[in-house]
Amino acid sequence: MPSLIREFFDGATTFLERAGRIARFGLQVLAATPGTVLRVRPVIEQVYNTGALSLVIIMTCGLFVGMVLGLQGYEMLNRVGSEEYLGTAAALSLLKELGPVVTALLFAGRAGTALAAEIGLMRATDQIAALEIMAVDPMKRVVVPRFLGGVIAMPLLTATFIAIGIFGAQLIGVQFFGIDQGSFWSQIRGTVELADVGEGLIKGAVFGVACSLIAVYEGYHAVPTAEGVGRATTRTVVVSAVVTLVLDYMLTALML
Amino acid sequence: MRPSRTIDISTGLFVLLGFAAILFLVTQITNREFTLNSTSYRLRADFENIGGLKAGAPVSMAGVTVGRVENIQYDQKLYKAVVTLRIDGRYDEIPNDSDASIFTAGLLGGQYVGISPGGAEEYFKDGQKIEFVQDAVVLENLISKYLFNQASKESSAAEPASAAQE
Numbered sequence: 001m002p003s004l005i006r007e008f009f010d011g012a013t014t015f016l017e018r019a020g021r022i023a024r025f026g027l028q029v030l031a032a033t034p035g036t037v038l039r040v041r042p043v044i045e046q047v048y049n050t051g052a053l054s055l056v057i058i059m060t061c062g063l064f065v066g067m068v069l070g071l072q073g074y075e076m077l078n079r080v081g082s083e084e085y086l087g088t089a090a091a092l093s094l095l096k097e098l099g100p101v102v103t104a105l106l107f108a109g110r111a112g113t114a115l116a117a118e119i120g121l122m123r124a125t126d127q128i129a130a131l132e133i134m135a136v137d138p139m140k141r142v143v144v145p146r147f148l149g150g151v152i153a154m155p156l157l158t159a160t161f162i163a164i165g166i167f168g169a170q171l172i173g174v175q176f177f178g179i180d181q182g183s184f185w186s187q188i189r190g191t192v193e194l195a196d197v198g199e200g201l202i203k204g205a206v207f208g209v210a211c212s213l214i215a216v217y218e219g220y221h222a223v224p225t226a227e228g229v230g231r232a233t234t235r236t237v238v239v240s241a242v243v244t245l246v247l248d249y250m251l252t253a254l255m256l
Numbered sequence: 257m258r259p260s261r262t263i264d265i266s267t268g269l270f271v272l273l274g275f276a277a278i279l280f281l282v283t284q285i286t287n288r289e290f291t292l293n294s295t296s297y298r299l300r301a302d303f304e305n306i307g308g309l310k311a312g313a314p315v316s317m318a319g320v321t322v323g324r325v326e327n328i329q330y331d332q333k334l335y336k337a338v339v340t341l342r343i344d345g346r347y348d349e350i351p352n353d354s355d356a357s358i359f360t361a362g363l364l365g366g367q368y369v370g371i372s373p374g375g376a377e378e379y380f381k382d383g384q385k386i387e388f389v390q391d392a393v394v395l396e397n398l399i400s401k402y403l404f405n406q407a408s409k410e411s412s413a414a415e416p417a418s419a420a421q422e
Contacts, residue, residue, distance in 0.1 A: 051267070
């Protein structure tokens with residue numbers, strides 16, 4: 001029994017230690033950022049890597065999430081006889097909740113793993129050591145552009161996801177179930193406030209910072225072996241998902 | 257690494273798409289029916305009871321939304337709710353003896369201000385007050401009135417009987 005308690009205690013300490021290290025790493029990244037902003041080229045490349053290459057999966061998933069919202073929402077609202085609220089229900093749930101969260105989870109799976117694996121492999125093949133030997137700061141050359149690329153890409157991906165999702169809900173609600181097009185859109189316009197759009201974009205931006213930071217941290221601190229890189233990649237997804245959902249609760253409570 | 261031109265173009269397309277999505281969300285989804293432009297004007301109406309009316313609620317004439325409730329305040333001197341209405345500049349020919357009432361949209365819907373036109377030759381100008389108003393109908397008041405009527409009917413029906421006995 002004491003060993004179980006000690007194990008739990010050890011686990012808690014490791015968790016705290018890890019959180020502290022990620023936070024400190026975040027500060028280091030922020031400190032290195034001003035020197036890198038002037039060099040736009042690498043950042044653009046990373047926006048391409050994390051953003052443009054994630055676009056297809058984001059759009060596909062957005063369409064299907066929206067279509068499922070259309071089906072489920074219609075089925076549920078039909079029971080109480082108020083199908084015309086489908087647009088509002090779909091738009092609000094996409095804007096406030098599903099859009100940012102699902103985008104962040106997909107982003108961690110598609111772009112975060114790529115970042116972690118790339119940096120981890122650079123570490124494993126001594127490329128980062130080589131940069132250090134050449135007196136090039138790997139933080140500025142490798143980490144910061146990738147982090148910034150993710151931070152720029154996430155809100156844009158979130159907005160795309162939400163827009164496509166609403167289109168998907170419209171596809172099911174209006175084209176398939178025959179809700180009146182005018183009432184669908186006017187219900188949305190009548191209830192959605194500018195603050196709701198803001199909430200979605202703020203959440204997207206915060207998740208973008210968190211997921212990008214976790215990805216570059218895990219990659220940068222990967223054990224320089226094939227196994228270590230694999231583990232870093234796995235941890236990126238797991239930690240990103242947990243942090244996203246916890247942050248989501250906090251942000252929702254904050255902006256309610 | 258791919259040629260940098262391709263990367264630039266696809267990054268540009270991606271960023272453009274993202275901003276187009278944000279623009280779509282901000283302009284098409286949200287409630288921007290009445291941008292508060294310079295042609296719109298304000299009217300004031302004092303109600304005894306506004307029920308559940310909220311700032312931002314529509315102001316309608318004949319069912320068409322012509323403006324929004326801009327502001328609601330309680331006047332301590334008048335003991336009334338002072339409601340400021342913002343009317344779209346297109347609708348500048350509302351007779352100045354028109355009356356404002358607070359209605360409920362549907363059975364459970366939100367409340368709105370309905371203006372029914374009067375017959376005056378002159379029109380409302382910016383800052384004028386709507387003199388004829390009708391308060392919100394509070395459901396509890398209706399029910400208590402109904403119950404009170406029932407009770408008084410019963411007691412008046414019972415009274416002659418007791419008087420006859422005497």
